[in-house]
Amino acid sequence: MTALAPEAGKAFDLERVRSQFPILERPVRGRRLVYLDSAATSQKPLSVIEAESAFYRTTNANIHRGVHLLSQEATEAYEAARGRVARFLNASPDEIVFTSGTTGGLNLVAQSYGSLVLRPGDEVLLTQLEHHSNIVPWQLACERAGASIRVVPVTDAGEVEIGAFEEALSDRTKIAAFPHVSNALGTVLPVAELAAAAKRRGATVVVDGAQGIAHGRPDVRALGCDFYAFGAHKVYGPTGAGALWGRRGLLEAMPPYQGGGDMIRTVTFEKTTYADPPARFEAGTPNIAGVVGMAAALDWVEQTGVGAILEHEAELLRTAREALSEVPGLRLIGNAERQAGVQSFVIEGVHPHDLATILDARGVAVRAGHHCAQPLMARLGLPATTRASFAAYSGRDDVEALVGALRFAAEVLGA
Amino acid sequence: MSDLTDLYGELLLDHGRRPHNRRAQPVPPAADAEGHNPMCGDRVRVFVRIENGSIADASFEGQGCAISTASASMMTRAVLGRTPAEARSILHRFVGSVTGAEAAADEDLGELAALAGVRAFPMRVKCATLAWHALAEALRSAERAQADGNGGPPGGGAEPREGT
Numbered sequence: 197m198t199a200l201a202p203e204a205g206k207a208f209d210l211e212r213v214r215s216q217f218p219i220l221e222r223p224v225r226g227r228r229l230v231y232l233d234s235a236a237t238s239q240k241p242l243s244v245i246e247a248e249s250a251f252y253r254t255t256n257a258n259i260h261r262g263v264h265l266l267s268q269e270a271t272e273a274y275e276a277a278r279g280r281v282a283r284f285l286n287a288s289p290d291e292i293v294f295t296s297g298t299t300g301g302l303n304l305v306a307q308s309y310g311s312l313v314l315r316p317g318d319e320v321l322l323t324q325l326e327h328h329s330n331i332v333p334w335q336l337a338c339e340r341a342g343a344s345i346r347v348v349p350v351t352d353a354g355e356v357e358i359g360a361f362e363e364a365l366s367d368r369t370k371i372a373a374f375p376h377v378s379n380a381l382g383t384v385l386p387v388a389e390l391a392a393a394a395k396r397r398g399a400t401v402v403v404d405g406a407q408g409i410a411h412g413r414p415d416v417r418a419l420g421c422d423f424y425a426f427g428a429h430k431v432y433g434p435t436g437a438g439a440l441w442g443r444r445g446l447l448e449a450m451p452p453y454q455g456g457g458d459m460i461r462t463v464t465f466e467k468t469t470y471a472d473p474p475a476r477f478e479a480g481t482p483n484i485a486g487v488v489g490m491a492a493a494l495d496w497v498e499q500t501g502v503g504a505i506l507e508h509e510a511e512l513l514r515t516a517r518e519a520l521s522e523v524p525g526l527r528l529i530g531n532a533e534r535q536a537g538v539q540s541f542v543i544e545g546v547h548p549h550d551l552a553t554i555l556d557a558r559g560v561a562v563r564a565g566h567h568c569a570q571p572l573m574a575r576l577g578l579p580a581t582t583r584a585s586f587a588a589y590s591g592r593d594d595v596e597a598l599v600g601a602l603r604f605a606a607e608v609l610g611a
Numbered sequence: 612m613s614d615l616t617d618l619y620g621e622l623l624l625d626h627g628r629r630p631h632n633r634r635a636q637p638v639p640p641a642a643d644a645e646g647h648n649p650m651c652g653d654r655v656r657v658f659v660r661i662e663n664g665s666i667a668d669a670s671f672e673g674q675g676c677a678i679s680t681a682s683a684s685m686m687t688r689a690v691l692g693r694t695p696a697e698a699r700s701i702l703h704r705f706v707g708s709v710t711g712a713e714a715a716a717d718e719d720l721g722e723l724a725a726l727a728g729v730r731a732f733p734m735r736v737k738c739a740t741l742a743w744h745a746l747a748e749a750l751r752s753a754e755r756a757q758a759d760g761n762g763g764p765p766g767g768g769a770e771p772r773e774g775t
Binding site (some may be wrong): 545549564565570573579580590608609 | 653
């Protein structure tokens with residue numbers, strides 16, 4: 197059972213889904229908003245917006261300290277969200293550390309777990325698909341430890357082959373870190389296979405779930421990884437809130453990441469003893485309302501249907517690939533066998549930034565650039581691509597608007 | 612929509628497709644500097660050679676969007692034969708024009724006025740100014756080299772040199 201496989205069940209009603217996203221009602225440059233930049237951040241349904249707002253209107257207080265009623269209710273809401281996230285990932289609540297997002301989670305693992313296990317001569321294995329946020333934290337950790345980074349190449353289609361991955365593993369590999377889904381190309385990695393291969397060589401497996409969380413339900417037990425980091429804002433939740441799942445035994449062995457309130461047991465000027473995980477890794481007052489919003493977002497995904505959303509996105513991706521292929525001079529970038537609702541492309545003789553400016557004039561929001569994946573762009577021999585990414589509220593009309601705007605861009609640029 | 616066609620006019624597109632002076636120069640006798648736009652990853656390297664107090668040759672290298680390429684192309688023509696002080700004056704007027712900071716700055720800019728339309732697209736202003744910031748750095752480098760004597764300028768630039 198792969199973690200991104202759709203489940204049968206709920207019917208998908210696009211109009212009903214769209215009606216729950218207030219932002220889709222606002223016009224952009226006099227036209228209907230065609231939002232095809234969900235891989236950068238997804239839009240938020242009313243239930244999420246209201247959950248955050250309701251928290252501030254009715255419950256706001258600091259958590260884990262006051263004895264008054266609001267503090268008790270805020271603490272309950274915060275800890276209920278931990279349970280919510282744990283259920284979504286098939287994990288246990290005491291393995292869920294709240295973070296500021298995927299980047300926060302990856303930095304936590306790299307610094308805390310990295311300092312625990314990395315020694316001079318050790319290696320951290322990454323892939324060419326990596327987002328900068330799954331490169332730079334490891335560079336910092338390796339620098340401190342005297343360890344080094346090794347990189348698994350990707351194929352022309354944008355895939356990581358298990359053979360190449362196994363070849364790059366060695367007894368020096370202490371940590372293997374890779375994305376669940378590539379943010380630039382949409383490639384869905386065979387996480388379970390890669391994780392099993394890494395574990396056979398004794399490496400710890402860290403998954404960058406920034407995009408994986410938005411395209412399925414990552415079952416961390418089935419994936420067989422050791423850490424899984426994601427941010428709420430990619431999955432219809434607020435910015436500035438996220439979670440790191442880690443195996444209980446690993447979290448218990450890890451030193452604190454940041455010091456402060458809420459992560460201690462006792463403090464004297466001579467010696468501080470630390471709280472157990474997950475509190476050990478949650479220093480300071482967290483984004484309580486954001487965490488509450490994150491739980492509402494996962495509720496929304498489940499109510500809408502994980503499988504139904506996945507099928508809808510897969511259908512849209514097929515439609516988009518066909519329609520884009522017919523645009524003169526357009527080349528699809530990323531042709532993995534398993535691809536989530538993300539499609540990069542380039543048009544001969546047209547720079548992605550010029551393209552994105554012209555698309556924007558038509559109300560079409562896409563991402564243009566290196567997608568914070570400069571090593572991948574270098575591997576593909578491209579300075580940049582244009583990327584369209586889909587979410588539950590995306591439809592065929594969005595794909596049609598994109599293609600129409602691309603033809604308009606060709607006119608403007610005389611390409 | 613008129614903002615868009617104002618910006619992507621024929622002159623800009625022509626410079627974008629067939630830029631002038633897109634070539635490297637030996638350093639020294641030229642001085643060079645690199646500009647880097649972290650938003651899009653575009654890089655441009657600008658070369659200036661100063662002889663008898665004025666710019667005897669200006670050129671650039673790099674791949675970028677139509678706006679940054681056209682801007683670099685027009686820039687190399689606009690500063691040719693000028694003193695560094697005159698080139699800086701053009702730079703200030705040009706940057707004022709594309710940022711909208713100087714209302715009446717479009718006059719006297721010649722073909723550079725074709726880039727004024729970028730001020731309607733705040734996210735793209737950096738594309739238009741990229742080569743100009745590199746030019747300023749290259750001029751400083753050339754002047755430092757002259758002040759140091761005959762040793763010839765070392766490669767300048769606020770950015771670490773890569774890919775040269």
